Amino acid sequence: MSQSLEIDLLRSFVAIAETGVLGQAAARIGRTQSALSMQMQRLEAVVEQPLLHRTGRGVTLTAAGERLLVRARELLRKHDETLAELRGEQLSGVLRFSCPDDYAVVFLPYLLRGFASLHPRVQLEVMCAPTPRLRELLTRHAIDLALVSVPxxxxxxxxxxxxxxxxxxxxxxxxxxxxxxxxxxxxxxALDHQLPRRALEAAGRAYRLAYASSSLSGLIGMARSGQAVIVLTRTAVPDDLEILSSSHGLPDLPNVGVTLAFDRDEPTALTSAFAAHVRKFLPAARPSR
Structure with missing residues (x-):
């Protein structure tokens, strides 16, 4: 008997993948944990392979689960957009989005242009600030979602x-x-302040803090003046500045992760649509400069 990938199963699977915890996923989609577990058993039966690793700390995806997650998000987006179109619905309203300055310089034009073409009736309000300030804004519900940095x-x-x-x-x-x-x-x-200092201290390299600011333009100005070394994400480095290597006696720096944070556990349809857009296009985004 033929089987198909049911939308409800895919939506539950994506919720588990994004939260990593069955209880949180169940709360997001309004089901019990036992019902959610049964759904995942059905989905694994359809694809004929395990999709989840269950551990004491939560749930992670198998290699097959990672592959399905990419397809599931795409299928859900197309399903929801098609249903809205057939119902005569179109997303509209104001979306308050925030991100750090360096992400804004590199990714915002790419992300906003694409979303505006899909949803021309949506008004986007954008604010830039370091990740700790963005989390404070989310707590106060002053913004709807933010692109933030994590270890x-x-x-x-x-x-x-x-x-x-x-x-x-x-x-x-x-x-x-x-x-x-x-x-x-x-x-x-912020991580781009704490991680460099930890790396220098671990390497035994003496330093002094010549300038501290949440202004990206101020930091870049200090670098251009020749008075200080700064730390940026690689994609945000202006062409006229130099990326320093270990030959300059500086320790390697760790990567940071880019993720989305929301002001509430159950985002609105508009917020969810923008989040889906970011998750689809950000991994492949190229610097806009």
Whole structure:
């Protein structure tokens, strides 16, 4: 007897993949954990292979599960858009979206242009701030969702993309050779401030904080002046600045993960549609400069 991928099963599967916890997934879709487990058994029977690893800390995806997740998100998006079109519905309203400055410079034009072409009646309001400030805004429900940074090895964070942190300075400048190393870093509670300092301290490299600001333009200005070394995501480095390597006596920096955070457990249809758009296109996004 032929079997098919039911939309309800795929929606439950995506909820599990995004939360990593059966209880949270069940709450999101309005089912009990036992009902959700039975759905996953049915789905695994349809595809004839395991999709989930169940551990004491939650649920992770098998290799087959990872492949299905990509297809499931695409199928759900097309299903929901088709149903809305047939019903004569079209997304509209105001969406409040935020992200750090360096993500805005690189990814925003790519993401917003694509979403506007799909949903021309949606008004997007964009605010830029470091990740700690964005989480405060989400807690106050001042924004609907935000693109935020998390440690690159964070489990269960729903990481969409990884970004390399790099040391950056004036091309051919001498700042990297100074002792102590002059640094210009972002907000003190942000990862791009904390991770470089930890790396330098672990390597025994002396440094001094010459400038601290959440302003991307201010940090880039310090680098261009030759007065300090800064830290950026690799994709956000301007062409006139130099990415420093280990030959400059600087330790390697870890990656950060890029993920979405929401102001509520059950996002609106508009917020969910934009989140689905980001998850689909951000992994393949190229710098806009």
């Amino acid at each position: 690159g090895d964070a489990s269960g964070a729903g990481i969409i993309r990884h970004e390399a942190l790099v040391w950056v300075a004036q091309r051919g400048g001498a700042a990297a050779s100074l002792d102590p190393l002059p640094l210009a870093l972002g907000a003190p509670d």
